[in-house]
Amino acid sequence: MEETSTTWVLLGLLAQGPKSGYELKQIVDRSTRYFWAASYGQIYPELKRLEEAGLVAGKDAPTGGRRRRVFRITEPGREELRGWLHGTAARMEFRDESLLRLFFADVLPRGEGLALLRARAEGFRRTAAELRALDALPGDDPPFVDLVLQYGIDWCGWVVEWCERQEARL
Amino acid sequence: MEETSTTWVLLGLLAQGPKSGYELKQIVDRSTRYFWAASYGQIYPELKRLEEAGLVAGKDAPTGGRRRRVFRITEPGREELRGWLHGTAARMEFRDESLLRLFFADVLPRGEGLALLRARAEGFRRTAAELRALDALPGDDPPFVDLVLQYGIDWCGWVVEWCERQEARL
DNA sequence: TAGTGCATGTAATGCGTTACATGATTTC
DNA sequence: GAAATCATGTAACGCATTACATGCACTA
Numbered sequence: 169m170e171e172t173s174t175t176w177v178l179l180g181l182l183a184q185g186p187k188s189g190y191e192l193k194q195i196v197d198r199s200t201r202y203f204w205a206a207s208y209g210q211i212y213p214e215l216k217r218l219e220e221a222g223l224v225a226g227k228d229a230p231t232g233g234r235r236r237r238v239f240r241i242t243e244p245g246r247e248e249l250r251g252w253l254h255g256t257a258a259r260m261e262f263r264d265e266s267l268l269r270l271f272f273a274d275v276l277p278r279g280e281g282l283a284l285l286r287a288r289a290e291g292f293r294r295t296a297a298e299l300r301a302l303d304a305l306p307g308d309d310p311p312f313v314d315l316v317l318q319y320g321i322d323w324c325g326w327v328v329e330w331c332e333r334q335e336a337r338l
Numbered sequence: 339m340e341e342t343s344t345t346w347v348l349l350g351l352l353a354q355g356p357k358s359g360y361e362l363k364q365i366v367d368r369s370t371r372y373f374w375a376a377s378y379g380q381i382y383p384e385l386k387r388l389e390e391a392g393l394v395a396g397k398d399a400p401t402g403g404r405r406r407r408v409f410r411i412t413e414p415g416r417e418e419l420r421g422w423l424h425g426t427a428a429r430m431e432f433r434d435e436s437l438l439r440l441f442f443a444d445v446l447p448r449g450e451g452l453a454l455l456r457a458r459a460e461g462f463r464r465t466a467a468e469l470r471a472l473d474a475l476p477g478d479d480p481p482f483v484d485l486v487l488q489y490g491i492d493w494c495g496w497v498v499e500w501c502e503r504q505e506a507r508l
Numbered sequence: 509t510a511g512t513g514c515a516t517g518t519a520a521t522g523c524g525t526t527a528c529a530t531g532a533t534t535t536c
Numbered sequence: 537g538a539a540a541t542c543a544t545g546t547a548a549c550g551c552a553t554t555a556c557a558t559g560c561a562c563t564a
Contacts, residue, residue, distance in 0.1 A: 172523080173524090177438065180442035180445075183442065188543070189544070190543050190544075200438065203434040204434070204438045205433075205524085207524060207526080208525090208526095208545075208546090209547095210523080210524065213546090231532090231542080233531095233532060233533085234532040234543065235531090235532085235543070235544075236542085237543090237544080249445065252439075253442065253443065254450070258457075258458075258461055259433060259435040260433065260461075261375070262372065262431070263343070263373065263375075263429060263430065263432075264430055264431075265427075265428040265429040266428035267486060268347065268373060269428070270485065270486055271350070271373075271482060272346075272353065272423065272482070274354075274481060274482045275350075275416070276420070281482055284423070287428075312441060312443040312444045312451055315440065315504060316441045323497075323500075327493075330489065330492060338485075343551080360515050360516075377552060377553050378516085378517075378553090379518075379552065380552065382517055400560095401514080402560075403559095403560060403561080404560045405559090405560085
């Protein structure tokens with residue numbers, strides 16, 4: 169099976185326990201979407217592909233008359249996941265508009281350029297608050313899940329400080 | 339005109355002086371692509387659109403018998419660019435595979451999880467070196483262009499330290 | 509004269525989101 | 537009984553990359 173970018177999110181989340189497509193989307197939106205997004209249009213077809221490849225197994229599990237399909241990871245699926253975890257190639261892509269603005273700030277008068285630094289700091293302050301709220305949510309996350317959340321918070325804090333430092337310097 | 343994500347890179351780069359589509363691509367690949375990529379398949383059609391909208395002006399400037407078309411930004415183009423620079427909405431998207439790996443590291447034995455931290459640090463050490471090489475290149479960049487490069491270098495350094503700190507802690 | 513770099517452009521393809529259709533259940 | 541939420545799925549669309557076609561110019 170040809171792996172897509174959603175393969176690993178789904179396999180990784182299902183390794184923590186069986187879930188429906190809908191649940192997977194909810195979880196992604198509260199966790200990985202900050203560094204690895206996935207939409208319904210990818211999740212449902214990909215689950216089908218994973219099932220055909222035998223990496224996950226789906227089972228009908230309706231709640232009342234409402235249809236529902238829960239997937240669990242299979243042993244070959246776990247194997248595949250471990251293989252990927254041991255891999256080294258790490259795709260990495262960013263699209264950071266406020267950084268792009270900063271990059272072109274030379275066309276503006278000095279003061280307005282510095283305002284862009286302030287705006288960037290402000291944006292990251294907001295994201296930091298968002299992540300701290302996620303952190304404060306009840307529920308006990310496994311250590312590495314927690315570590316990554318902490319990374320996000322620390323990173324936002326660092327960016328804010330960096331912007332403030334540069335603004336002061338210039 | 340409907341703005342796309344390439345609109346601003348092109349307008350911003352052309353604000354620093356007239357360039358051909360080919361040159362724009364070269365510059366993007368050595369600078370903005372770290373936080374804002376653009377390919378030929380976007381650049382050439384977008385230049386055409388920008389010209390139709392009067393935001394840039396193209397002129398044939400062949401070198402010998404080799405055809406070549408150079409674009410400069412117009413006053414309305416500059417206006418448009420300034421408008422965007424003053425905007426606040428800042429799109430921001432990441433795809434960071436090594437972070438995704440870390441997020442799922444709980445399925446691995448402790449030691450192998452920590453190895454993922456080391457691998458991440460290693461990746462960022464390499465990127466830092468790449469950026470420092472760009473920085474060492476001759477040529478005098480405007481202050482904010484330089485600032486953004488410095489941001490990249492500092493950020494990579496911070497990530498490396500963060501990973502080392504966490505590895506030591508766990 | 510072969511290989512590399514300059515230069516433009518597009519077609520095919522793939523990735524990913526958005527919006528929608530459908531319908532059951534829960535909550536107010 | 538209206539609204540929100542659970543739940544699945546797909547079609548249409550837009551964004552972006554890749555690969556290719558074309559051809560000139562330089563250099564080893």
